[in-house]
Structure formats: structure tokens, C-alpha cells
Amino acid sequence: MLRVPGNRETTVMKIFNLAILILLWQAVLVAETLDAAQILDAALHHVRNGTGPEWSEFDGPPESTSYQLKFEGNAADSEQTLRIAQHDVKQLWSIELNGKKLGRLHRDENAIVGFWSIPKSTLVDGQNDLQISTTSKNSDDILVGDIALYDGAATDVLSECPVTVSVRDKTTGKPTPCRITILHAGRLMTSGAQSNDQMAVRPGVIYCTGDAEFGLPPGTYEIVAGRGPEYGIDSRSLTVVPGKTLALELSIEREVSTDGFAACDTHVHTLTHSGHGDSTVRERMLTLAGEGIEFPIATDHNVHIDYEELADELGIRGFFTPVIGNEVTTKFGHFNVFPVASADVPIPNYKADNWPDIFASIYGTPDVKVAILNHSRDIHSSYRPFGPGHHLAATSTNLDGWDLQANAMEVVNSAAQQTDVMQLVRDWMSQLNAGRRLTPVGCSDSHDVARHFVGQGRTYIRCDDADPGHIDVDAAVDSFVAGRVSIGCGLFADIRINQTAGPGGTVGKSKRYVAKVDVCGPSWMEADEIEVFVNGQSVRTFELKTADRSKPGVKARLEMQLPISANQDAFVVAVARGPGVRKLHWPIAKPYQPVSTDWTPTFVAVTGAIWIDADGDGRFTSARKYATEVCTASDYNSGRVLEQLKKFDSAVAVHAAELLMTDSPDTFVSGAFRDARKSSPVIRGAFETYYDEWQQSQRARAGAAGETGR
Numbered sequence: 001m002l003r004v005p006g007n008r009e010t011t012v013m014k015i016f017n018l019a020i021l022i023l024l025w026q027a028v029l030v031a032e033t034l035d036a037a038q039i040l041d042a043a044l045h046h047v048r049n050g051t052g053p054e055w056s057e058f059d060g061p062p063e064s065t066s067y068q069l070k071f072e073g074n075a076a077d078s079e080q081t082l083r084i085a086q087h088d089v090k091q092l093w094s095i096e097l098n099g100k101k102l103g104r105l106h107r108d109e110n111a112i113v114g115f116w117s118i119p120k121s122t123l124v125d126g127q128n129d130l131q132i133s134t135t136s137k138n139s140d141d142i143l144v145g146d147i148a149l150y151d152g153a154a155t156d157v158l159s160e161c162p163v164t165v166s167v168r169d170k171t172t173g174k175p176t177p178c179r180i181t182i183l184h185a186g187r188l189m190t191s192g193a194q195s196n197d198q199m200a201v202r203p204g205v206i207y208c209t210g211d212a213e214f215g216l217p218p219g220t221y222e223i224v225a226g227r228g229p230e231y232g233i234d235s236r237s238l239t240v241v242p243g244k245t246l247a248l249e250l251s252i253e254r255e256v257s258t259d260g261f262a263a264c265d266t267h268v269h270t271l272t273h274s275g276h277g278d279s280t281v282r283e284r285m286l287t288l289a290g291e292g293i294e295f296p297i298a299t300d301h302n303v304h305i306d307y308e309e310l311a312d313e314l315g316i317r318g319f320f321t322p323v324i325g326n327e328v329t330t331k332f333g334h335f336n337v338f339p340v341a342s343a344d345v346p347i348p349n350y351k352a353d354n355w356p357d358i359f360a361s362i363y364g365t366p367d368v369k370v371a372i373l374n375h376s377r378d379i380h381s382s383y384r385p386f387g388p389g390h391h392l393a394a395t396s397t398n399l400d401g402w403d404l405q406a407n408a409m410e411v412v413n414s415a416a417q418q419t420d421v422m423q424l425v426r427d428w429m430s431q432l433n434a435g436r437r438l439t440p441v442g443c444s445d446s447h448d449v450a451r452h453f454v455g456q457g458r459t460y461i462r463c464d465d466a467d468p469g470h471i472d473v474d475a476a477v478d479s480f481v482a483g484r485v486s487i488g489c490g491l492f493a494d495i496r497i498n499q500t501a502g503p504g505g506t507v508g509k510s511k512r513y514v515a516k517v518d519v520c521g522p523s524w525m526e527a528d529e530i531e532v533f534v535n536g537q538s539v540r541t542f543e544l545k546t547a548d549r550s551k552p553g554v555k556a557r558l559e560m561q562l563p564i565s566a567n568q569d570a571f572v573v574a575v576a577r578g579p580g581v582r583k584l585h586w587p588i589a590k591p592y593q594p595v596s597t598d599w600t601p602t603f604v605a606v607t608g609a610i611w612i613d614a615d616g617d618g619r620f621t622s623a624r625k626y627a628t629e630v631c632t633a634s635d636y637n638s639g640r641v642l643e644q645l646k647k648f649d650s651a652v653a654v655h656a657a658e659l660l661m662t663d664s665p666d667t668f669v670s671g672a673f674r675d676a677r678k679s680s681p682v683i684r685g686a687f688e689t690y691y692d693e694w695q696q697s698q699r700a701r702a703g704a705a706g707e708t709g710r
């Protein structure tokens with residue numbers, strides 16, 4: 001279940017008790033009420049669909065299972081407008097007035113002030129009946145309230161006070177692509193703007209190339225400009241009045257230097273080509289530029305899409321180099337592949353029913369060099385690639401006998417967050433111990449403009465990015481495949497060993513191995529710890545000084561001598577973590593398929609692996625290979641194997657346990673396992689871990705009661 005990452009102070013998200021939260025909102029509302037013709041309900045209400053709380057922050061009893069309001073009104077023969085504040089909406093909730101459907105709440109967990117048109121002749125004299133309800137089968141705790149009525153059509157209400165915002169890069173003085181966030185009382189405020197070729201618009205969010213025009217109802221707002229995690233933010237509070245254009249200038253500057261790394265999002269969808277989510281492909285171009293993605297891979301489901309012409313038409317091709325890819329969406333896992341030679345080549349066979357055929361088809365697609373295993377802990381089409389029914393996590397063994405021929409795997413997927421941000425990091429390091437060279441990947445899996453936005457998870461690829469519009473695709477892909485990457489959700493980390501080797505590099509035999517790890521982030525994001533792993537084992541957790549946590553750029557550098565044994569090669573990975581930003585200019589999303597109602601929002605950076613040839617034989621040897629050599633040389637005699645294992649770490653021992661079990665399953669428990677439990681703590685722990693997982697997998701494969709998530 002929930003593993004505590006490092007020594008962070010908080011283990012679960014203990015945000016305010018809901019009652020206090022609602023009271024706080026109430027206080028804010030009184031202080032900052034937006035004018036309206038009629039306030040129908042100033043309070044905020046907790047409504048629950050389903051039986052139990054969706055999140056522990058909602059653990060108190062709800063007021064009801066749907067929202068109902070009866071209010072006195074007057075018939076109107078012109079269009080009217082309804083305002084509703086909503087929080088944490090995940091399912092589809094319909095809004096009905098006097099039995100007529102006005103629309104749905106925004107399907108978005110972020111706090112939003114939304115506006116809906118009321119067609120003429122919907123309101124009646126006397127009692128009116130407003131209802132907000134869902135027919136979803138899934139549990140969803142929401143807050144709704146602050147409901148008001150406006151005289152006039154929504155387009156008029158929302159354009160009463162014109163605003164222009166221009167965002168400049170502080171260094172060049174030129175307009176810069178950006179995200180503009182409009183907040184009222186801490187909620188995303190719907191503006192009067194509509195998406196066009198210059199702006200991608202959602203409630204409270206506008207992506208543009210530097211200049212935006214929109215309207216707002218009279219009131220006081222906070223406007224924030226930013227451009228992803230490498231830039232600082234600028235914000236201003238403003239009060240707007242009808243009929244008078246308010247012109248605002250904001251400037252942002254780069255705070256995190258990632259020169260020599262191209263910011264890549266390997267997992268990008270559009271409504272246009274995937275058929276779900278909400279971002280059209282035109283809006284996607286603006287969001288990519290606005291989040292500072294320099295190397296986007298188009299990965300709609302089972303299609304090859306080329307952004308080239310559209311990016312050119314919109315005049316923003318210079319901000320990034322697009323690559324044609326595909327999310328090969330099968331019933332046995334999703335695999336992002338790139339680069340695809342052209343949009344016209346045949347798509348890989350996504351109907352194949354086994355990995356060997358799927359990978360053959362992927363690598364048979366012209367030019368494809370990368371196959372990423374996506375969101376391997378999530379269930380799609382009833383299949384969870386790394387579920388216990390198919391996968392033994394300690395050894396990364398596929399229990400269906402399918403070889404994982406991917407050369408990369410998602411470790412951070414910002415739209416499909418894991419409850420435990422370290423889960424996929426551990427899974428990835430386990431794959432490396434098994435001898436597979438997988439490049440770690442950070443990506444967004446964004447289908448939306450704002451809800452799960454593009455580029456929050458990302459992969460920095462070591463290559464020349466001086467001109468983002470002309471990145472050498474072959475060079476970047478080669479670098480990616482070689483593991484010369486650092487991935488992040490918010491934070492960025494870089495690592496060097498013995499001055500010279502970075503991620504993807506190899507260090508030869510040496511007397512000492514000294515690692516230097518930099519953790520970087522903008523001033524609006526904190527990092528609080530760095531953890532260093534050798535062969536998947538944590539060897540050091542370093543806590544940042546409080547004063548350093550919100551520094552812009554390099555927040556801290558850890559320098560340490562690595563505990564490396566001359567008996568065994570090693571790979572080294574550094575992870576940086578910090579509290580996830582919940583503020584609405586760059587909010588982190590809640591887990592997609594949570595395994596707990598508790599959640600610690602966390603930003604993370606994970607470096608690619610550096611390989612150390614510590615035994616000096618001129619190549620890197622994996623834990624699996626050492627274990628195989630030990631077992632073979634000892635003729636699978638468990639006493640001799642256990643004696644030999646003392647020279648190695650637990651990664652080798654866990655693989656030896658599997659090899660011994662496979663060699664003689666009938667005598668494993670009474671022989672090797674029993675002897676291992678009397679051996680050193682490292683060996684005992686490794687054998688117990690292996691046997692535990694083996695039993696879990698047996699139960700899952702037998703479909704035993706209580707075992708889910710095959």
C-alpha cells in the first residue's frame with residue numbers, strides 16, 4: 001500500500017477538515033462576492049455520489065447525494081445566466097432547472113466558477129427548482145454552491161469588463177508563449193474568451209503566445225502568468241469595471257536552466273484524433289508552446305498524426321520540433337512508439353493478442369526506434385501489465401512468458417498519477433536489475449487543455465536544444481534510447497559521477513565513485529529531499545535546508561561517495577521530491593486509479609541511470625546475470641548458492657531465489673527458502689520478498705477470492 005517516500009514530514013494528505021475548509025471558503029466568499037442580479041445560495045455544500053468517501057479529506061458525512069435548490073424567481077423571456085462554484089468534480093453531473101437540462105458541471109477536479117446559459121422561458125414565476133445530480137456508478141465527492149443568477153446571456157455577462165494581458169519574457173522583452181490563469185477567490189474563473197488560433201481557453205485558463213484578450217464580470221481577480229516548470233511566474237490582482245478596458249503587462253523569466261536538454265512530452269493526445277478529452281489539435285499547439293515543450297511526440301490512439309503543417313500555419317512551429325508517434329493501444333497494454341517515418345505508413349497491429357506479435361509489429365513500422373510501456377500499473381481493458389497476475393515485481397518477470405521488448409517505460413504519468421509516486425520508479429529499477437535497458441520516461445498523457453495539462457510530466461533528453469524549432473530528431477532519439485535523460489514532474493535533477501559520466505553513461509572501475517546531484521526547480525515550487533539509489537536500493541536520503549527549498553534554479557547540490565562493492569557492477573539513480581503544487585496556476589492532479597483514499601501530492605524528478613563497471617570486466621553486468629552465473633557455477637546447489645550470494649546485494653539474491661524456485665519448485669520451500677531464512681538479513685529479506693510475491697501471483701493467477709487487479 002502506501003509507502004512513505006523518504007523521511008518527508010507528512011505521510012498522508014491531512015488537509016483541512018472539510019467543515020473548516022467550507023467555512024474558510026464561506027469567509028472568502030463574503031469578502032469577495034461577485035455582483036449578480038440574485039444570489040440563490042451563498043453556501044457551499046458537500047454532495048456525495050456512492051457509498052464511501054472518495055478521498056479522506058471528504059470523510060465527514062455528506063449533506064446529500066444530489067444538490068437541490070428551490071428558489072423564488074420570475075419568468076424571463078430573454079436568456080439568463082446561472083453561476084455555480086464547483087470543486088473536485090470527476091464524474092458527469094447534470095444541471096437541471098425546472099426539469100430542463102442546462103448542461104453539466106465541468107468534469108474537472110480543480111475549483112471552478114462556472115457559468116451556464118438559461119434559455120428563455122425556463123425560469124417561471126414563483127417557485128423554481130434547480131437540481132445537480134449524477135447517474136454515475138462511481139463514487140464522487142464534490143462541493144457545489146455560491147449559486148447566483150444573472151440577467152442576460154452568458155456571453156454578455158462574461159464580456160462586461162474587457163481585459164488585455166500581455167506576457168513578456170523578462171530577458172528578451174518579447175512576447176512569450178505562456179499560460180495565463182484567472183482566479184476569483186482562489187477558484188478558476190470563467191472568462192468571456194473563446195478558443196481561436198491565438199488562444200486555447202478553458203475556465204480560468206488561457207494558453208497563448210503572449211497576448212490575450214478576454215472579458216470578465218465586474219469583480220476582483222488574480223491573474224497569474226507562467227510557462228511550465230522552467231519559468232518563474234508573475235501575478236497581479238486587479239479589479240475590473242464595466243466598459244473600461246484594463247490592460248495588464250506581466251513578465252516572466254527562465255529560472256531553471258536546462259540548456260543541452262530538450263523538454264519532451266512522449267505522451268500527447270487530442271480530442272480531434274483520440275476522440276476523448278477536450279483539447280482540439282489546434283488548441284494543443286498553443287498548450288505545447290505555453291508549457292515550454294520543445295519536442296512533443298503526437299501519440300493519439302492507433303493513428304499517426306503530424307503536427308508539422310498546423311504548427312506552421314499557427315505561426316508557432318519555431319517553439320518546438322514535432323515528432324510523429326502513436327499510442328499503440330492494445331488489450332494487453334498501451335505502448336507509445338516513435339519516430340514514425342510519415343503519417344501515411346501503416347499503423348502497428350493493435351489487435352494482436354500477445355506481446356511478441358505486438359512488438360514485432362511496432363518495430364516493423366518504418367523508422368520506429370522507441371517503444372515505451374505506458375502506465376504499467378493501471379488497468380485498461382481489464383489488463384494491468386504489472387499486476388500480480390502477469391508480473392512478479394521483485395524480479396520483473398512476466399508470468400505469461402512474454403518478453404518485454406520495450407526500450408523505455410513510463411515512470412511518471414502526470415495525468416495518471418499513482419498513489420505512491422515511487423511505485424513506478426521501483427518497478428523501473430527492478431527492470432534494470434533484471435537486465436533490461438529501459439529508458440525512464442516522464443510524460444503527461446494529456447487529453448485536455450487544462451484539467452490534466454500537457455507537459456506536466458516530461459522527459460528531458462540530452463541533445464542540442466539551442467533552437468527548439470530545429471532539434472535533430474535522430475540525435476534526440478538516439479540519446480533517448482541510450483538513456484541520456486532526466487525526467488520530472490515539476491522538479492528537474494541532474495547527476496554526474498566522477499565528474500564525467502551522466503545518465504546513460506558508464507563509469508569504469510575506480511577507487512572512489514563520487515556522485516554530484518543537483519536538484520532544480522522554479523521559485524514557486526519546493527524541493528525538500530534527494531534520495532540516491534544503487535541497484536534499486538536506497539543508499540542516502542538528503543534533506544534540503546529550509547532556506548534552500550524555494551530557491552529558483554539550482555536549489556541544492558548533494559555530493560557523496562557512493563557505497564559500491566568491487567564484487568558487483570551497479571547502476572545509480574537520483575530522485576528528488578517536493579510537495580506537489582495545489583495552487584491553480586499549475587495544479588498537480590489526484591491519482592487516476594488510487595489504491596488509497598489518502599494522498600500526498602508530490603513533485604518528483606528522476607535521473608536516468610548511470611552504469612558502473614565496478615568489477616572492471618569492461619562491461620555492465622546485471623543482478624540477473626550475476627545470479628545466473630552463481631546458480632550455474634554452483635550447479636543449483638542451494639547451500640553453495642547461498643554462500644556465494646554473500647558477495648552480492650539483495651537484487652542478486654532475489655533473482656537467485658527465483659532461479660532456485662524455477663529449477664526445483666517442489667523442494668524450494670523445504671530447501672533453499674528454509675536455509676535462506678537462516679542466512680544473512682540481506683539474503684533472508686530477498687528470499688522472503690520473492691516468495692511472498694510468488695504466492696501473491698499464484699493466487700492472482702488462480703483468480704482466488706480477494707485478489708484483484710490482474
Ligand SMILES: [Zn+2]
Nearest residue numbers: 327334374375
Ligand atoms: Zn494509455
Ligand SMILES: [Zn+2]
Nearest residue numbers: 267269327445
Ligand atoms: Zn494515453
